Amino acid sequence: MRREAQRSDGMTLHDPDRRRDVAHVGPIELFTPVLDASRDFFVDLMGLREVRRDDTSVYLHTWDDYQSWTVRLVERAAAGIGRTYLRAAGPQAAVRLRAEVEAEGLGHGVVDDVPGLGEVFLFTDPDGHEFGLYWDVDWYEPDDTDRPALKNQAARYPGRGANVRRLDHVNYLTADVPATSAFLRDVLGARCTEQIVKDDGSPQAIWYNVGNKTYDLVYTEDWTGSHGRLHHIAFATDTREEILRAADVCLDAGVHIETGPHKHAIQQTFFLYVYEPGGNRIELCNAGARLILAPDWKTISWTREERAKGQAWGLKTIESFHTHGTPVVP
Known part of the structure; x- marks a missing residue:
């Protein structure tokens, strides 16, 4: 495992030569005891779009997210955060990151049942927050109701709420x-x-x-x-x-x-x-x-x-x- 350099005053410095294997934060799961009310807040006031639903959750999309969904609202007895998904910078980056996490004893196996994502490697941070690392992803496909005028934009500007x-x-x-x-x-x-x-x-x-x-x-x-x-x-x-x-x-x-x-x-x-x-x-x-x-x-x-x-x-x-x-x- 590569460790970071230390300055003379003890401050930790980022190693500029270290490969950046996480591309960005991907979709997240948010727990709520009032699923429909939370859904209406995000859709009507924040400007997200409902794109998928099952018995216990609703999937929402922000208008310029290239991925198929951004937030999954999950019905639970108490509010809180579920999984945070991280997209790797590439297939080999995903392999390297998985090895690093498993060396820490924080890996929890692989699943392939997350909508819109391919193989997902599950792990936790030292505090117990859940994460999922992935590479393969479905891109958002707008329909006639939210197709943007500019083809380099994921979806039409919603023009409502906080947008x-x-x-x-x-x-x-x-x-x-x-x-x-x-x-x-x-x-x-x-x-x-x-x-x-x-x-x-x-x-x-x-x-x-x-x-x-x-x-x-x-x-x-x-x-x-x-x-x-x-x-x-x-x-x-x-x-x-x-x-x-x-x-x-x-x-x-x-x-x-x-x-x-x-x-x-x-x-x-x-x-x-x-x-x-x-x-x-x-x-x-x-x-x-x-x-x-x-x-x-x-x-x-x-x-x-x-x-x-x-x-x-x-x-x-x-x-x-x-x-x-x-x-x-x-």
């Missing part, structure tokens, strides 16, 4: 941030772009990317000490204006707005946080044109004193942002 374009990132809760950070870095080959550090210098929250986006996989310390919980999933919009419109849409629909619209200091993301009917936190975000293009990017660390200043424009972080996660625990 979210794609899934942007997943933010998990974890009982052990350092162990999860090492797994992302050493096994998946991801890169830590920013982090929050405690007074002793250990990470409390980490933002990792697998490509050139600023971040794809985020882990925050779970104050309850629980395992496998979700902080939020995030969808990207084209512009800040669509987030402002989404706030009005959610207000009129009676959706709980937790905080925002506002701008984060970390990653500079313009954001709005709401709760979907099942209880999961949903972020609408727009990071503009900010990308991480430097192959030798050095992790940006934020201290407690810096975080105490609030978000980018001074708004203090609401308390529930630190305490609410799904499934909810006492």
Whole structure:
């Protein structure tokens, strides 16, 4: 296993020569105790499209996702996150990643029954969150009701609600941030772009990317000490204006707005946080044109004193942002 280099001050650096074997975050599964209400939230207010349904779940598609589906809503007694699927950068990349994960003892075999995906290698991160690694995938095929005018676009612009374009990132809760950070870095080959550090210098929250986006996989310390919980999933919009419109849409629909619209200091993301009917936190975000293009990017660390200043424009972080996660625990 290839380990990352260390600076003289102890900060871990991404190895720019390491092969990037994860292409991007793929579809996700989201648990909800109110399947139909959650479906209506995502379709009517967020602008997703229902593309498939079975007895216990609904499959939804964001309008510019090249894959056949983006989110699978699964009916469960409690809200939370199911599998997060990662697309490998190629067939051999999938083989290499599987070997790395199995060497850690975190592999759980292969399945071939996930709609729209080929062979999927199942594994968990050190905290117990479920993942699926795949290469083969069905591309989205629009019909006459959502065929785009531009053939390089997956589907027609929906023109309703928040008009979210794609899934942007997943933010998990974890009982052990350092162990999860090492797994992302050493096994998946991801890169830590920013982090929050405690007074002793250990990470409390980490933002990792697998490509050139600023971040794809985020882990925050779970104050309850629980395992496998979700902080939020995030969808990207084209512009800040669509987030402002989404706030009005959610207000009129009676959706709980937790905080925002506002701008984060970390990653500079313009954001709005709401709760979907099942209880999961949903972020609408727009990071503009900010990308991480430097192959030798050095992790940006934020201290407690810096975080105490609030978000980018001074708004203090609401308390529930630190305490609410799904499934909810006492």
